[in-house]
Amino acid sequence: MPDLLFELFSEEIPARMQRQAAADLQRLVTGALVEAGVTYQGARAFATPRRLALHVAGLPARQPDTREERKGPRVGAPEAALAGFLKSAGLTDISEAKIESDPKKGEFYVAVIEKPGRATLDLLAEILPQVIRAFPWPKSMRWGAASAAPGSLRWVRPLRAIVATFGPETEDPEIVPFEIDGLVAGNVTYGHRxxxxxAITVRRFDDYVAKLEASKVVLDPERRKAIIKADAKNLAFAQGLEVVEDEGLLEEVAGLVEWPVVLMGSFEADFLDVPGEVIRATIRANQKCFVLRRADGSxxxxxxxxxxxxxxxxxxxxxxxxxxxxxxxxxDAKFFWETDKRVWREDKEFARLEKFKNVTFHEKLGSQWDRIERIRALAKELCNVTGADPAKVDRAARLCKADLLTEVVGEFPEVQGLMGRIYAGLIGEDISVAAACEAHYRPAGPTDSVPTDPVSVTVALADKLDTLVGFWAINEKPTGSKDPYALRRAALGVIRLVVENGVRLELRPVLFRTMRAGLDSQQAGKTDPDAGRRMREDQAADLLAFFHDRLKVMLRDQGARHDLVDAVLGNGGKAKSNEVETGSREDFASGNNANDDLLLVVRRVEALGAFLDTEDGRSLLASFRRAANILRAEEKKDGEGAFEAAADPALLKEGAEQALHDALSTAGEAASVALDKQDYAAAMRAMAALRGPVDRFFEAVMVNAEDPAIRRNRLALLAALRRVTRQVADFSKVAG
Amino acid sequence: MSADSDPLSPTRSFQGLILTLQRFWASKGCVILQPYDMEVGAGTFHPATTLRALGPKRWNAAYVQPSRRPKDGRYGENPNRFQHYYQFQVILKPSPPNLQELYLESLFAIGIDPALHDLRFVEDDWESPTLGAWGLGWECWCDGMEVSQFTYFQQVAGQECAPVAGELTYGLERLAMYLQGVDNGFDLNFNGLEGAEKVTYGDVFRQAEEEYSRHNFEYADTDKLFRNFAEAEKECRALLAAGDRGEGARHLQVLPAYDQCIKASHAFNLLDARGVISVTERQSYILRVRELAKACGAAWVQTEAGGA
Incomplete structure (x- = not known):
């Protein structure tokens, strides 16, 4: 079967765009083929700095024929209807349509539209230029004389040649006939610059790859990466060294060469006084070179x-x-490093932090100085829950951004935090304070480590919470794929800090109070304090929901059951789940909702998960669902909440009824006591005790009894079961 | 005389490098212009680039442009950073299909043999916020060192380029340091001679670097500069208004107006170096200069050279 070889030869394509571009090329071409009913056996795309190439193997020579029957009006329909039908079906006379009949409609016209499949070559001649014109480059440009006219071709850099051949292995392939802005598709490409x-004349993919290789072009980026990796390793090994691996740099460098040749250079050992990370950042950012380490790690x-x-x-x-x-x-780096050290040693009281008053953090969120002051205030408050030394926390919060004023960080933003720790250590700041200068940025992602020193934990929480509250207050929330301020990452950071360090933090009151601090001086609430307050409450609630959402994502990514989060959140702990809507303002601000405390949410999820893994748990869940179904059906007749009154013990006829009634009151109380102590395993054990009585109830008792009073009483028992279980979780939210 | 002993060889003298580049681009059909007689931050500010890049007419030019970046002053103490330096600028409109090859040929002409050196086109999209200009292209690397900027102008002075011009900018000091094998810019051999006759870049410019650094950071009269900025801005607008003969008629006062835009830009750069412009104000000054540049661009396309 014929293959397609398609190459777009251009001036140098930015390294960072190559991988996506290759994937886009494959997706767009194969997508258009499939759209046209043409299937293929396999496709692969490649990129080098100067070319995008696509190989589509096993294409048919022709598009399949299609046959479509289109129903028309009934025989004898008005002239206008017939004319419309002829036009839409592409017929000239009604005699070209056949007549069919069915018992309901009687006789009617049917047009048979047969389209012979087109030659794949012709189809490609249409598809390929369309793909070129609509190619989704992140940035594209015009060039040359053609750019004088509007609508001229755009490409990432000037496009210079196109190879497009199509044909089976056994014959000389044909050139896909098309032209775009004066470029004619052919079978000629070029070797290494x-x-x-x-110029190289190519036939099909196989000889194309081989001829390129002979012309010093390695087409496959993965092969270029492998070559670089292996050669780098060998060169390093010969010197008794090890390459400091850097996947991002490797990917970029592989996108800058068509024929990779790895070479080793050296620099004066004196420079090693400068911190290794700074050397690495310098060499990486400016020179795109790898650094090496000795056996001892230095x-x-x-x-x-x-x-x-x-x-x-x-x-x-x-x-x-x-x-x-x-x-x-x-x-330069050494000069920056020496300058910074001098500044830190000379200005130990950090008078220079005043400069932050002139540095804008965000135009609506004030200066960097304002932000540091907010972080300090919040960090001070958080000491109550983290148990950190308030004096150290305040020092750390004050200094944590000081390295943004250094020359080194000005030059290499990626070493922010790290330099703060190094410089603070250098001038003899407390070790926890110095550590927090770096660690307060962590965790920077799902795999980054979480600080454990209470000072770092406190400042890290304050830093992230201030970011989240601030951007929430000015309504700059993440939407879809857009999250320019990395708020999702910040929220995940808060969750991990709290959960992994066992910090008991009631979020809602903190969010509410800081939201107020952030907004009082701003626009809202100035004219109408009530409206301002409601707005802050809404925003705090919205932000809390965002945290819950991120928690679900985190648990799902860890392979946990995120439906259990909904189940646990749905019950709202011991408090009513609809506190936000109905609770008093004071309740709202002071916080009395177990969903505020992410650590407790996680513990409840764990306990619930463990319970549902037991026989008792599964069985109780099944019984709960049965009860809930019955209640739902009966509530339709009697009305919502019709059975919420307590069951009347006098109406309990059967032994199993009595037993369930007793078990519910015991379990309810036991669960309540356990929940007060935040002993979720015990709460689950209390639920487990319900399994036997519930099973026996369903075996022995007919819920919908003839006597309306007894029926209502039995339904009240089931409603009580629903209420008691809801203390620990809303079982109706459990999936599966 | 062999190339190695010729004082005007591009590998022996700073002026030899300039002369070689001028001859090379002259041979490719460029008009060789002289520097613009005003303080500018980069070769792009020369009206031969900013304004001539606009409009449909062919335009091929090359020139050296002394450039001033007051903030880059280091009192003559840094071997790589000067507040005054030279750019060699080439502008070709429309961009020819072999522009990359021409550029590489020019490197060969100044002694960079592609069989020995690693030459690379590394993504670098160029943008000048003050000129309202942007383009796509590369920084050109020779053995890991950036030796030129290569840009396909897409927009200049707020106007779409039609056709697109290609712009090459060679950083002459850095390139010469590489060619002469010196690590300190002040040690560059300027005239290619040796012994008592040798003149270095430092002989010519060190004192200037020291004095201008003091000026840029310490002595420049900021009140006067603020006034200069406001006056230049006002005059630019006044000239543009005076030269505007209405829809369809040619504009009569673009080049003088554009001079005022350049003046405003330099006043801003000095104020910035003096540290009297806050971060938030900085944006608004840049925006004000851009508005002038855009107004000049819009007027330029109503002139003869702009294709009207």
């Missing part, structure tokens, strides 16, 4: 560069050039 720039004064050519002198000139640039860069 410097090593072998000559940084070596060597680096690895990936060049794009096999130089005539074996790379000597290239190494010397790179070394010179790296020396200059490290001189």
């Amino acid at each position: 410097f090593l072998k720039p000559e 940084l070596a004064n060597r680096f690895l560069m990936v060049s794009n050519i096999l130089a005539r002198d074996g790379g000597k000139t290239i190494i010397a050039g790179n070394e010179r640039v790296i020396r200059a860069r490290l001189s």
